[in-house]
Structures are given as C-alpha cells and as structure tokens.
Amino acid sequence: MTTPKIYGTAGSRAIRSIWMAEELAAELGFDYELVQTHFATETKNSTYREINPNGRVPALVDGDLRLFESMAINLYLAKQHPESTLAPRDAAEEALATQWSIWALTEMEDALITVIARHPNIALFPPDPEREAEALATLERPLKVLDRHLADREFLVADRFMIADLNVAAQMALMNFVQFDLSPYPNVQEWVTRAWARPALAAAQGK
Numbered sequence: 001m002t003t004p005k006i007y008g009t010a011g012s013r014a015i016r017s018i019w020m021a022e023e024l025a026a027e028l029g030f031d032y033e034l035v036q037t038h039f040a041t042e043t044k045n046s047t048y049r050e051i052n053p054n055g056r057v058p059a060l061v062d063g064d065l066r067l068f069e070s071m072a073i074n075l076y077l078a079k080q081h082p083e084s085t086l087a088p089r090d091a092a093e094e095a096l097a098t099q100w101s102i103w104a105l106t107e108m109e110d111a112l113i114t115v116i117a118r119h120p121n122i123a124l125f126p127p128d129p130e131r132e133a134e135a136l137a138t139l140e141r142p143l144k145v146l147d148r149h150l151a152d153r154e155f156l157v158a159d160r161f162m163i164a165d166l167n168v169a170a171q172m173a174l175m176n177f178v179q180f181d182l183s184p185y186p187n188v189q190e191w192v193t194r195a196w197a198r199p200a201l202a203a204a205q206g207k
C-alpha cells in the first residue's frame, strides 16, 4: 500500500485538505505525504497536469486514484475512514455533508475569492471597489442562511464536528486573511471560531 499524497501548500486552498489530513493524523494516526506544490508555478508543469489537468491545487493521489477539488478530496478521506468522528455515520449525514460542501462552493466561493484576492493583504488582483461591494453583498445571503441554521445547533449536521463543518469552516478560513467582519452573524462567528481553534488546523497551517 502506498502513502496517499496531497499536492499543494498551506498558503492556498490546499489548506482545506491538509487540515482534513491532519485531523485524521491526530485522531487515527493517518499517514500522508504533503508534496509542496505552489499554485502559481509547479501546477503548470506537465507532470503535475497529469495529476490535475486544471493546473490547480490541491490534488490527491491515493494508489490509482487521482482526485482534484479540495472538498471532494475531504469527502473521500472521510469516507475512507469510517472510524473517524469526522466521517458521516449514515446516508443522511453523508448527503448533508455533500449538501453543505456544494452549497459553500456555489453560494460563497466566487464572492469570497473576489473579496480576498483584491484585499491589500493579498493583492493578487488590483482593487475593484465596485466588484468588491457586489461580492460582499452576495455573501450576505449565504451568511444569513448559515447564521439561522446555527441558531439552535452547535454543528452543521450532527452533534459533533464532522466533515461538513470542516469543509465549510476551511473555506471560510480565507476570511482570516482580510479580518472579515462576521459580527453581524454571531452564530456563524461562534461556530467558525470554535472550528478554527482546532489543533489540526494549526498543524496544517504549520506545514
């Protein structure tokens, strides 16, 4: 059996899958290799393109499986480790974890990246106040949905932190780069602050 490999760096969206791998490492002794792959350079070489033809990180190689999309990688790792507390325990938990992962990517990702990539702390693109204001307005709807959902529960799906929580909180970890103001969404703020305090995220950020 070969050791699964995650390609990416902690300073990219690969943090989502590195965080998941670190949760499994802490809980179950999961062994994986992080292949440091910078999104702007190494993703463009032909060897990496055979792993992820999109030329983006993260990607996972596990035996014959090559997988891209951070949240798909995380859902796979959860499924591969049913003994983990992060794994779905039944079809309903699995469906809800898929729902929240797709929801985060469709409802929040574009707007989140628009805001973060143009923020002076990141400055990947020149400022564009009009687009940024539009993106901030777009984020209001999903953040309100999340806030209402969390009004009477501690976690997104179950009575424990599981893969749904990790995928959404990992996406939102980008907000830290720009000190995103979550105070209008106190339930989200409380939930995500607890998620971000998990030692496995700190371990992933140190990679």
Ligand SMILES: N[C@@H](CCC(=O)N[C@@H](CS)C(=O)NCC(=O)O)C(=O)O
Binding pocket: 012, 013, 014, 039, 040, 043, 055, 056, 057, 058, 068, 069, 070, 071
């Ligand atoms: N939806 C993808 C997004 C991956 C992505 O866009 N990663 C960025 C780094 S944060 C990348 O590799 N960019 C390289 C490029 O755009 O050429 C996922 O979540 O895995």
